[in-house]
Amino acid sequence: MARPNPTLRQRRLGAELRRMREQAGFGGSQLGRAVGMNPAQVTQMESGKIGISVERLRTIASACMCVNQPLIDALADIITEREKPGWWEEYRGTLATDFLEVAELEGHARRLSTYTITFVPGLLQASVYASAVFSQAFPPPPRHEVDLRTAFRIQRQRVVRSGGTSYSAFIHEAALRMQFSGPKVLTEQLDALLEDSEHPGISIRAVPFDIGSLPGPSENFTYAEGPIPELDVAQMDTGHGSQLYDSPAHLASFREILTRTASVALSEDESRDFIRSIKKEMESKRG
Incomplete structure (x- = not known):
């Protein structure tokens, strides 16, 4: 289910995934085919409206040929945060x-x-x-x-x-x-x-x-x-x-x-x- 109002952190995660895709030269449809998502899901993910698992993050990073491990790990930490709401x-x-x-x-x-x-x-x-x-x-x-x-x-x-x-x-x-x-x-x-x-x-x-x-x-x-x-x-x-x-x-x-x-x-x-x-x-x- 799509989030109606993604938080700042959720939007930033999506923005970094979009930047990762663009640096690989992929369009949304291309990335979707590579990782098993439809174009609408890619768009919602990049706007922070849907979440992804750490496994999906690492699959996307691999498909986009991202070798910036500190960035991937930092994004994984955002996904796995289990803190109480601020x-x-x-x-x-x-x-x-x-x-x-x-x-x-x-x-x-x-x-x-x-x-x-x-x-x-x-x-x-x-x-x-x-x-x-x-x-x-x-x-x-x-x-x-x-x-x-x-x-x-x-x-x-x-x-x-x-x-x-x-x-x-x-x-x-x-x-x-x-x-x-x-x-x-x-x-x-x-x-x-x-x-x-x-x-x-x-x-x-x-x-x-x-x-x-x-x-x-x-x-x-x-x-x-x-x-x-x-x-x-x-x-x-x-x-x-x-x-x-x-x-x-x-x-x-x-x-x-x-x-x-x-x-x-x-x-x-x-x-x-x-x-x-x-x-x-x-x-x-x-x-």
Whole structure:
């Protein structure tokens, strides 16, 4: 029976199987004949709407002449996962799918890196700041929706605060100065950043205005490392919602952006001093 709403991981498995087929130069009908599937089944498999066994995966890999054993093993691990549904599933039906997929992406990542230019990254937002960010959406969401989104965002932060997933955040000065509800809220957020910067699993580095130019795109993005580089995923916030990127070319581009950002960002100690200086300015504005 076809899944009506395959998860992010299920769709990624299907995408990798499609990429494997295309690299072998096969059409869907050709692959189907080689492994005993009809074209409709191949299409559903590649969209994540039907699952396959590990045995079928290895048959497909052999037919497609794939010799990337680490990739095959990593895909087999996705198939054989017997974990309970992620905590984010509790919110299915009450929050938009984009919110759930970001949490799913973070929940399965081996390491996370973010670059933000318009606001402090969600994984480091204080509750009062997150609420202010959501309240500024257009059109403005109702109060109960703001509260729901805020609670979900705070719950997402457990993935890095637990120490289980290392996290690097590059935050542009524009984001450090952006006020969503006045200097008091920003001051509280900067305080929270300073506290998080001392966490052993969290690295916070500021990107000041005076570096001369942006090292990457003007959108905020997250780079999630998988068990192997081929299964990394980049997620970008855009004006049209969340966008996911997993092609080799896109992933290489995002890795280069992170490398360039790391080369111009302040060190962790310098960043703490920089954040303190901005916080002092905000406190003076509060009088």
